[in-house]
Amino acid sequence: MANSQIVRRRIHSIRNAAKICKATEMIATARMKRAQEQATAGRPYADKIRQVVSDLALQPEDNGNVHPLLQKRDTTKTAIIHITTDHGLCGGLNANQNHLVASSILEQSAPVILIVIGRKGKGFARVTRRDTYAVFTGISDSPRLQETLPISRVIINGYSKGDFDLVYLAYPRFTSAIKQTPVMEILLPVKPPPSPAPQAREYLYEPSPDVVLAELLPRFVEMQIYHAILELKACEQSARMVAMRDASDNAHELMQSLIMTLHRLRQENITREICDISGGAEALAR
Amino acid sequence: MTTFKLEIVTAERMTFSGDVSEIVAWGTEGQMGILPHHIPLMTMLRPGDLLIKKGEEEQYMAISGGFLEVGLDKVVILADACERAEEIDIERAEAARRHAEKTLKSSPSRMATAAAETALRRSLVRLKVAYKRPHR
Numbered sequence A: 001m002a003n004s005q006i007v008r009r010r011i012h013s014i015r016n017a018a019k020i021c022k023a024t025e026m027i028a029t030a031r032m033k034r035a036q037e038q039a040t041a042g043r044p045y046a047d048k049i050r051q052v053v054s055d056l057a058l059q060p061e062d063n064g065n066v067h068p069l070l071q072k073r074d075t076t077k078t079a080i081i082h083i084t085t086d087h088g089l090c091g092g093l094n095a096n097q098n099h100l101v102a103s104s105i106l107e108q109s110a111p112v113i114l115i116v117i118g119r120k121g122k123g124f125a126r127v128t129r130r131d132t133y134a135v136f137t138g139i140s141d142s143p144r145l146q147e148t149l150p151i152s153r154v155i156i157n158g159y160s161k162g163d164f165d166l167v168y169l170a171y172p173r174f175t176s177a178i179k180q181t182p183v184m185e186i187l188l189p190v191k192p193p194p195s196p197a198p199q200a201r202e203y204l205y206e207p208s209p210d211v212v213l214a215e216l217l218p219r220f221v222e223m224q225i226y227h228a229i230l231e232l233k234a235c236e237q238s239a240r241m242v243a244m245r246d247a248s249d250n251a252h253e254l255m256q257s258l259i260m261t262l263h264r265l266r267q268e269n270i271t272r273e274i275c276d277i278s279g280g281a282e283a284l285a286r
Numbered sequence B: 001m002t003t004f005k006l007e008i009v010t011a012e013r014m015t016f017s018g019d020v021s022e023i024v025a026w027g028t029e030g031q032m033g034i035l036p037h038h039i040p041l042m043t044m045l046r047p048g049d050l051l052i053k054k055g056e057e058e059q060y061m062a063i064s065g066g067f068l069e070v071g072l073d074k075v076v077i078l079a080d081a082c083e084r085a086e087e088i089d090i091e092r093a094e095a096a097r098r099h100a101e102k103t104l105k106s107s108p109s110r111m112a113t114a115a116a117e118t119a120l121r122r123s124l125v126r127l128k129v130a131y132k133r134p135h136r
Helices: A002-041 A043-058 A093-107 A119-127 A145-161 A209-285 B090-105 B110-132
Strands: A078-083 A112-117 A132-136 A166-176 A179-188 A204-206 B004-009 B014-020 B022-027 B030-034 B041-045 B048-054 B057-063 B066-070 B074-079 B082-084
Touching: A002 A043, A002 A209, A043 A209, A043 B004, A043 B066, A043 B074, A078 A093, A078 A119, A078 A145, A078 A209, A093 A119, A093 A166, A093 A179, A093 A209, A112 A119, A112 A145, A119 A132, A132 A145, A145 A179, A145 A209, A166 A209, A179 A209, A204 A209, A209 B041, A209 B066, B014 B048, B014 B082, B022 B041, B048 B110, B057 B110, B090 B110
Parallel strands: A078 A112, A078 A166, A112 A132, A204 B041, B004 B074
Antiparallel strands: A166 A179, B004 B014, B022 B030, B022 B048, B041 B066, B048 B057, B057 B082, B066 B074
């Protein structure tokens, strides 16, 4: 029967799709582990640099000069760093990021320019007709710091030149394997994190606190951007893992119901044939 | 033997963590040695080799800039990049050195000169450290 053949064909195609989903899920699981490890490996550095920056920011200004990256300016232009993935098949991850960025663009009083990382964000900027200051794509799955330095350089230079006066960093935070929270933080001007316990002892700064701070601040910004990208990578893999698990579960469910349909069709056929045969036999016997 | 705790961290990972008795690093004012009970200090590091001593044991690392913080009983080095002697790829470092030298010879712009000089210094440090490793 043509009908059961159609059902068979569908089962076949869904089985193939399920296999692909399963494979993608397994790859994502393996990569997620690596991405997570990478995100945690950089934590000691992040903690230390944060502590030193907050220690140094507490130092009295001896000549009244505030480092440009610390100085608050009147906002005439805001930049939002929109971090997304390059590839899809990761559930609502990018949609959530786009949503967050889109709604916060509306809240800004100053005109907004986007700095986009990832192909999905690039598409978002094109569809919503947003101006982009820079677009970066093709960051590898386990990025080295080196790879993200050009991004940081563009942002720090743009800020120093006055292309924008306020920079937000929007990225998904890895809460757990099944939960990613879109967050948005102020990147520039640098707001020194509150120091947990003011250092009682005096440090000897060489060559001087100003110089150390001036060298430290760009690295602090670089570290934050690098860290956000690592978080994104961990989120991407875990979101993909969950999305693909759901997809292969759904595929199996669909397959089960189609197999039931197929059986029913087959049974109907048999019944009909038996009816035909017994009807024919009775007619002959008469 | 008095020792102190040394941690070397980069943005990517913790490269070293352990008790040592002396370190010698390149600060902004020149080479400096740090022994236990040093006063609290925060200094910038130039690209250079780092000597770590634990008793008689010596170990070299290549550091391409960063910061060094001496706390009460702990020293933390925030390195831009840091490699142990055995991790260094001599061929790659040689290639980088040759490339930087070639760039410098072709009399580039001031920006490119500065970049090439930094690259040259970094590759020289790597090579210096790499050749100090114990021969196997």
